[in-house]
Amino acid sequence: MSAAGILDLTAAAAADAIAGGSLSAGELFNAYRERAVEDRAAGEAGLNCFTWVAEQSAGADHPGPLGGVPLAVKDLFCTEGIPSQAGSRILEGYLPPYTATVVSRLHAGGAPLMAKTNQDEFAMGSSNENSAFGPVRNPWDRTRVPGGSSGGSAAAVAAGLAPWALGTDTGGSIRQPAALCGIVGLKPTYGAVSRYGMIAFASSLDQAGPLTRDVTDAGLMLRHMVGRDPCDATSLSVPHEIELPSAERLDGVRLGVPQELTGEGIEPGVLDAFHAALERAQELGAEVHDVHLPHAPHALSAYYVLAPAECSSNLARYDGVRYGLRASDPHDLLDMYMRTRHDGFGAEVKRRIMLGTYALSSGYYDAYYGRAQRVRTKIAEDFRAAFEQIDFVLTPTAPSVAFRLGEKTADPLAMYLNDYCTVPMSLAGIPAISIPCGSSEGLPVGLQIAGPAFSENRLLDAALALEQSFAFDARPARV
Numbered sequence: 001m002s003a004a005g006i007l008d009l010t011a012a013a014a015a016d017a018i019a020g021g022s023l024s025a026g027e028l029f030n031a032y033r034e035r036a037v038e039d040r041a042a043g044e045a046g047l048n049c050f051t052w053v054a055e056q057s058a059g060a061d062h063p064g065p066l067g068g069v070p071l072a073v074k075d076l077f078c079t080e081g082i083p084s085q086a087g088s089r090i091l092e093g094y095l096p097p098y099t100a101t102v103v104s105r106l107h108a109g110g111a112p113l114m115a116k117t118n119q120d121e122f123a124m125g126s127s128n129e130n131s132a133f134g135p136v137r138n139p140w141d142r143t144r145v146p147g148g149s150s151g152g153s154a155a156a157v158a159a160g161l162a163p164w165a166l167g168t169d170t171g172g173s174i175r176q177p178a179a180l181c182g183i184v185g186l187k188p189t190y191g192a193v194s195r196y197g198m199i200a201f202a203s204s205l206d207q208a209g210p211l212t213r214d215v216t217d218a219g220l221m222l223r224h225m226v227g228r229d230p231c232d233a234t235s236l237s238v239p240h241e242i243e244l245p246s247a248e249r250l251d252g253v254r255l256g257v258p259q260e261l262t263g264e265g266i267e268p269g270v271l272d273a274f275h276a277a278l279e280r281a282q283e284l285g286a287e288v289h290d291v292h293l294p295h296a297p298h299a300l301s302a303y304y305v306l307a308p309a310e311c312s313s314n315l316a317r318y319d320g321v322r323y324g325l326r327a328s329d330p331h332d333l334l335d336m337y338m339r340t341r342h343d344g345f346g347a348e349v350k351r352r353i354m355l356g357t358y359a360l361s362s363g364y365y366d367a368y369y370g371r372a373q374r375v376r377t378k379i380a381e382d383f384r385a386a387f388e389q390i391d392f393v394l395t396p397t398a399p400s401v402a403f404r405l406g407e408k409t410a411d412p413l414a415m416y417l418n419d420y421c422t423v424p425m426s427l428a429g430i431p432a433i434s435i436p437c438g439s440s441e442g443l444p445v446g447l448q449i450a451g452p453a454f455s456e457n458r459l460l461d462a463a464l465a466l467e468q469s470f471a472f473d474a475r476p477a478r479v
């Protein structure tokens with residue numbers, strides 16, 4: 001098979017080609033590895049997707065159900081003996097002594113680790129500009145951001161530098177970059193996937209998930225990620241095995257469109273693509289209903305109390321004693337802590353630690369943290385009530401198409417608004433997928449489909465039917 005032909009295959013198709021003998025796992029690995037090495041060597045002149053690329057495949061002789069298709073993994077997944085810095089200077093030189101459960105499971109399923117991907121520092125960001133490794137560029141237009149925080153994973157898959165990739169989503173970090181890069185991104189139900197070995201941002205929200213070229217690949221990857229892990233007490237066994245999706249129609253499926261997330265603040269071009277997607281859904285037999293999520297407009301405010309609160313606690317461990325960076329020649333312990341954290345953390349991480357510490361301080365705890373928790377409960381109840389009337393909630397994934405590098409860096413609140421449509425699902429712990437549904441100004445637009453907890457199989461089916469009807473098979477020019 002020609003090199004270009006190899007790169008055109010989806011992960012599932014590549015696995016089939018390997019199983020059928022028309023392609024070898026080694027050939028596939030090397031075809032991608034070569035491109036990843038080139039991007040890495042180009043530094044910021046390239047897309048800057050990768051922080052580390054494997055010398056060779058550590059794949060097993062038997063390719064397994066994932067066929068030997070190589071995997072790119074967000075930097076924040078611990079990988080034994082391999083740099084894992086979560087995009088931060090403070091973890092410079094850190095080589096984890098163990099591997100994250102999801103990465104081990106995917107490896108065992110037959111997806112060898114090929115590369116680690118660039119990300120916003122500790123997964124805080126919506127543009128991948130908050131990385132100690134420099135920004136990632138969007139393959140559709142290099143003057144634009146790929147979204148974040150899993151921007152390296154999304155750009156790599158969109159540009160054909162990796163067949164598929166692992167990301168994490170706390171408030172939108174799989175779905176939003178998937179939307180901005182024109183690929184598929186799935187955030188599973190909270191607890192469906194083990195967080196063991198994922199460098200934590202906000203533990204009650206963080207969840208790993210696939211970034212893939214199509215819905216089938218997302219199902220295939222997820223199938224080998226889920227399940228209870230004794231090392232993560234919040235992980236659960238999923239009630240049904242993840243099936244590969246097969247639906248072609250949406251007959252009788254009730255789709256709910258929440259006014260609160262589909263009006264003000266969404267770019268007109270994005271809304272046009274969203275409405276066109278709803279028409280397609282109706283042609284496939286779906287019913288479209290208005291639905292109300294009355295507390296959803298408060299999701300962002302609650303998230304930006306809760307996530308910083310959790311991060312201020314999770315990031316307390318980076319003090320120069322145990323991991324990575326340590327300030328040189330400190331004159332006492334406090335000086336070492338302070339200079340290590342001053343030099344090691346970037347501006348956004350420091351902002352969140354301060355916000356979170358403030359929100360948790362005695363005297364303010366009830367007013368901020370307690371209140372945000374109550375809003376979170378209300379949001380979960382809104383979804384529960386909505387799912388009594390409808391099967392899925394549909395929204396645009398992000399309020400705009402990919403924006404320009406530097407456009408929002410000076411205005412954190414404008415940056416935070418990117419997550420307006422994705423954060424409610426994160427707070428409710430429910431699964432949501434973003435699939436490309438069209439374009440605006442020549443840039444991809446994502447459609448978000450969210451369902452009740454553990455509805456991944458139905459969600460993937462609905463996403464597949466829509467994906468086929470959108471026939472969005474545009475790809476950025478190959479780099």
Ligand code: GLN
Nearest residue numbers: 123124125170171172173
């Ligand atoms: N952009 C959001 C934030 O900065 C979400 C990040 C994420 O999901 N990891 O917190």
